[in-house]
Amino acid sequence: MSKLSKDFYLRNDVVQISKDLLGKYLFTKIDNKITAGIITETEAYAGASDKASHAYKNRRTDRTEIMFAEGGVSYVYLCYGIHHLFNIVTNVKDIPHAVLVRAIKPIEGIDLILKRRKATKVHNKITNGPGTVSQALGILTKYSGLDLTGNKIWIEDKGIKILKKDIISSPRIGVDYAEEDAKLLYRFNVNL
DSSP states (O other): OEEOOHHHHTOSOHHHHHHHHTTOEEEEEETTEEEEEEEEEEEEEOGGGOTTSTTGGGOOOTTTGGGGSOSSBEEEEEETTTEEEEEEEESSTTOOEEEEEEEEEEEEOHHHHHHHTTOSSOOTTTTBSHHHHHHHHTOOGGGTTOBTTSSSEEEEEOOOOOOGGGOEEEOOSSOGGGGGGGGSOOEEEOOO
């Protein structure tokens, strides 16, 4: 099919975008080597009004500033000093919505994915978690701010249709500090 256009990311419903990303292919081309996986789990972060968001109350820091960019760029941050977490900035400029990619099903560049994950075979935990997704695809914090319509990190629609009934919604993980917003069903998963 085709690479997602800027319009896909500029929509205002971050929850819908999170669901729409399920079944899409996340590609990286690093050191001239392509790796890819089908997105199977996402989490939505609704910016200024979402207590779980890094940009809650429009908090602007060196790290979060990229969240206020026009949608369609990457937001990659370091978690616990070791995990590079890949997010997709959505919505228009100055509305800091983002979608965290939590899991993928490896599809392309399997040998390189295995090498990066220090594994010998594909198993169900190899890219099941946002830190392992980034490690498998070679995504680092230095790639924060990349245009996702470019040729380093991008997302393609290859025609996989995800039915509403097949999407499992649940609360996000690791956001207990977000009080009532921790209970929002903003985590989406599909079995592929």
